[in-house]
Amino acid sequence: MIRRNIKAGEGKEGFPGARGFYDPEVWAKVTGRARYGIDLALPGMLQGKILRSPHPHALIRNVDLSRARSLPGVRAVLSGTGLGAKPYGIVFDDENPLALDRVRYIGDEVAAVAAVDEQTALEALQMISVEYEPLSAVFDPEEALLKGAVTLHDDFPGNIAWENRINRGEAEAAFKDADLVVEDTYALPSFHPGYIEPISCIAESEKFDGLTLHTALQSPHIVREILAGVLGLSISRVRVISPVMGGGFGGRVYGNLKLYLLAAFLSRAAGAPVKMQLTREEEFTVGRPMVAAMIKMKMALKEDGTFLARQADIITDNGAYSAQAPWVSKTLSERNDSLYHIPSISTRVRLVYTNKVPTGQYRAYGNQLANFACESLIDRAAGKLGMDPLRLRLKNCIGPGDTSVHGLQIKSCALSRCLQDAADAIGWTERKKGRGYGISAAIHAGGSIVFNPDFRGASARARLELDGRVTIVTGEQDYGQGAHGAFALIAARALSRVPGEINIVSRDTILTPFSIGALGMRQTTIGGRAVQLAAEDLLARIRDCAAELAGEEVVPEGGAFRTSSGRLIEPVGIAAFYCAKTSGLALTGEGRYVPEKSDYDQSGYGNIAVTYSFAAHACEVEIDRETGALTVHRFVAVHDSGRIVNLLTARGQVYGGVAQGLGMACSEGYIFEEGRVANPTFSGYRIPTALDLPSIETLFIQTDDPEGPYGAKGLGEIVQVPTPAAVANAVANALGEPVNELPLTAEKISRLLHGWECAD
Amino acid sequence: MKYIIAKSLDGALAALQDTGTGRARVVAGATDLFLQEQPDRLIDISRLPELQEVTLEKGLLRVGAAVTHNAASASGLIWEKAAALAEASTLLGSPQIRNIGTLGGNVANAAPAADAAVALAALGAEAVLFDSPGRFYVKPFAGLYAGYNCSRVDSCREILAWFLIRPAGPGQGSAFLRFTARGALSLPLANAAARVTLEKGRLKEVSLVVAPAGPAPSRLKKTEALLLGSNLSGKTWSMAEESASAEVAVRGSALRCSVEYRRRLIGILAGRVLSLAAQRAQRNR
C-alpha cells in the first residue's frame, strides 16, 4: 500500500496543468507500444558477440581467429591487436576496446564477432583459441594496497587508481578537545542499478567515416565525443539516437562504452549494421556497478551534542578499470560533510584496482554509501550522549544561507523541517515496543557547475509550429524519470499554455543542442531552467510578431494575444504569418542558462552546484529474534526538492528510489568468489519485489529555490541517499546494537543477535 | 522441436513410446523445463483431465500430477485433508509460476528444496506412475529421488499421474513453512513440513521433513522418534528445534547462506511447523 500526503496549501498537484498530465510516452510504455533499444532492428543487420576472459588475471600469449573467420555466416572477427585503437576511459584512459596483451578480470573482452545471426556468432566465439598465461590475482582492495601485491596497471603503481585527501579546519585538535569520540568501520558491497532492459545497441558505420549509434543513453553528447575519439572520427559525423530506455538509474550515463565501440568496429569491418546486446549475466559480470566501499570513520562531539570534527579513511573497490569510479569516490568521500555544521574534516579516500568487475556509476554517486556510515555513526554518538538521535541531528543541521565546510552555498534548505516531519509521520514520540525506529537525513547537489567548470549550464530551443503548438528542442534526456513531462510543464507555464500543447524533441545528437545529460540531478534544475528561458524568449518574439501582424499593441492573454482594439490573435495565425513572411521559417526562441562561475579551488573548496536538495527518511522495522528476518513495516520519505513540478511523477521518483535503497539495505549486493560474480542473475542478486516493500509515505516540503525553474530543485538521485541508513538505524535500534555492514540479511542479523560465528 | 498436446493419457504414453522421431519428454508447466536442455519432442500432459483431479476415494486423497500450484492452493479439499501441500503451493514462486507450474513437475524436477515435494514427503504421499508400455506402479515418495536434481522418474518414459495421500482425520494435522531471502521469486533458504497425529494431547505419530539437506526432502527420523509421546508445550517445540538442528545434514553456499545459519534455520522451522501442525490436529476433532 502506498499512502500519499502533501502539506496543506503547498502547490497541490504541481505546476499549472500538472493534474492528470503525463508525457505521451508513458502511455506507449504501459500499453506495450514503446520501442526500446532491444526491440530495434535494421535491414541487413548482423549480430555481434564478445569472447571474454575466463581468468581474473592473465597474459594473452596468442589469439587465433582463423577458424572463426572461416565459419560460414561470420562477417567480422576482431582481436585487440588488430584494432589499432587508442586506450580510452572516462576519467583516465585505462581501457582498450579489446584486451591487447593482458586480461584483468573474468569477463574482460578479448575478441568480438559479427555474424548473420546470434547462433553463428556464438559458434564462432567457440572457434577462437586464446592462449593465456595466468597471473596471480588480487580481489581484496586492502590486499591490493599491500607492498608486493600484484599490480594491475603499470601506470598505477600500488594499485591506487585515484586518491584524495581533504583537510578543513583543525580536525586533530578537535579530536583532542572533544568530550566524545565515536568510531567504527562500515562495509558495503557493489550494487548494480538492476535496470530491467539490458544494454543493447545498433552501430551503423556510414560511408565517409561516419557512425550512427542507436542506444538509450543518459549522456549521448558526451558518449558521442568519446566514441569519435577512439574511432578516429569527426565528432559531427557521429550521431547518437536514443530509443526509449528500459531503466538507467545512473547506470546509463555512459552506458557500456565497450559494447558501443565493439559494435562500431565490427560494423566498420563488416560493412553492415551490427546489433549487440548484453545478456543479464553479462550485465552483472561486465556491466558497471557502483564501487564497493570500506569506510573507517571517527567523529568528535561536544557533550551538548555539537559536532566538532569528522575523520574518514575510505577505500573504494574499483575493479579492473575505472570508468566514473573516481567521481563516485569523490562524492562519496565529501557530500555528507555538508549536511550538518561540522567545522573540521579530515578525509582520505583511495580508489583501488582489483581483478574484479570494473565499476561505474549508480544513482547518487556513492553519496548513499557514505550516508550509511555517517548517519549510523551519528546514532551511535546519540546513544553515548544519551540524546535523542532526532534532536542531535536538529541541533547540527545546515540551513538556508549557510556555507558548508566544503564551501557549498546553500540557498534554499528545509532540512530541519524534513527531519521533524519525518519523525512526526513515523510516530517518533510514540515508538512502539518490539519495533525498531530509524531516521536519517541527506543532502545532494542538483546541477553541478564543476563537472566541467567552463560548461556549467544548459540550453534549449523553442519553436512555434504551424499548428500553434510549441516544440522544445533539448539535449537533456528523459530516460524514464519524467524530464519531458517536467519540461512541458515548465514551458507551458512560461507560455501560459497547457502542457499538452508542448512537443519535446531530444535523444538525437544531430538535432539537439550539446548537453552534459541526465546526471547529477541536472535535468529539471539546469535543463528546466534553460527550457523556461527558451520559452520566455519565444514568447517575446511571438508577441512582437503578433503586434506586427495586428499593426497595433498587443498584450498576452491565455497563450494568445489581445490587441488594443480588442481582437484576439491566436498562435496559429502568428505562425502562418511568420512562415509566409520568411518563406518557411518558424519563430524560435533560445534559452541559455549559464550559472555563475564557481569559486571552487585547488583543494576542492567552493560551491559545486546551482541547487541543493535535502531529505529525511524514517522507518519502522521488526525483527524476528529467532531467525533474524527483517521486516520494514512503514517508511516515510520527506523531501525538499523546492517547488514540485509534477506531484505524480515526483512521487514516482521517491517510490523507486526508496525501493532501490531498501534493496541495498536488506538484500542486494554483489557476492564474489575468487573474482567471479557468484550471483549474476536476478534470482541471486535480490532486488526487492512488491511483497518486500513497506507502505511508503511521501511528503514534500516546498521551498522556493532562487536558481531552479520557478523554484524547483532536483529529486532524481537524492531519493535513495538516506534510505539504507534509515533502515540500518532502525535495525540497530531494534537490536540495541550497532550494525555496520550491508545488506542486512537475516543471517547477518541472526549473527548479531546470537553472537555465533561462521566457520565456512 | 515438436510440441505435442496430449489428448489422453494413452495418447501421451503412445507418443512417449514412439521414439522414431527423436527423443521425447513429458512437459507440464515448463517452468523448470524451459531452463534446461530441450528434447526433440515435448509431450504436454498438462491438459489431461484425469491428471488435474483432486478426489477423495476409498479413504485416500488422490491429487493429479498436473494440478497447478494455484489450483492446489485454491482446493478446499487439499486444505482440509493435506494442509501442508496447499500451504507449500500457496507460498511457492510467484503468481505467474503458480498459475502454470504443477505438482508433478515440482517432484519430477527433483530440486532438493522443491516446496510441494517437501510437503508431499511429510504427508507420506505415494506416487502413481505409468510407463510407456502402459504399465502402472505405485512408489513411495522417498523412492523418487536418484540424486541432486536427478529424479528416479524417467520423464522420457514415464508419466507421473497421481499422488496418493492419507487424508488428515480426527486428531491429525499437517503444515508447511519456508524461509526465503525475498518475499517472492526466491527459492527457500530452508523449508519444513510436518504431519502429526495426536492422542490424548500427546504426539502419537510424527512425520518431519526438511530441506535442503541432501538431494531429496529429508526426513528427520531421530527427531520424530524423540518427540513421540510428548505433550504440546513450548518445551516440546524447543526440543524439536534443538534435535532437528543437530540431526540435519546441511550444506552452505556463498550465494545463499552458511552451514551454521541453515542448521539454525531448519531447527527453528522444524519447531514452528510441528507446533502449527499440532494446532491444526487439535482443531481437527
Ligand SMILES: Cc1cc2nc3c(=O)[nH]c(=O)nc-3n(C[C@H](O)[C@H](O)[C@H](O)COP(=O)(O)OP(=O)(O)OC[C@H]3O[C@@H](n4cnc5c(N)ncnc54)[C@H](O)[C@@H]3O)c2cc1C
Ligand atoms: C521464477 C521461478 C520461481 C520458482 N520458484 C519456485 C519455488 O519457490 N519453489 C519451488 O519449489 N519451485 C520453484 N520454481 C520451480 C518450478 O516452478 C516448480 O518446480 C514447478 O512446480 C515445476 O512444474 P512444471 O509443471 O512447470 O514442470 P515442468 O517444467 O513442465 O517439468 C519439470 C520436470 O518434470 C518433468 N515432468 C513434469 N510433469 C511430469 C509428469 N506428470 N510426469 C513425469 N515427468 C514430468 C519434466 O519432464 C521436467 O523434467 C520456480 C521456477 C521459476 C521459473
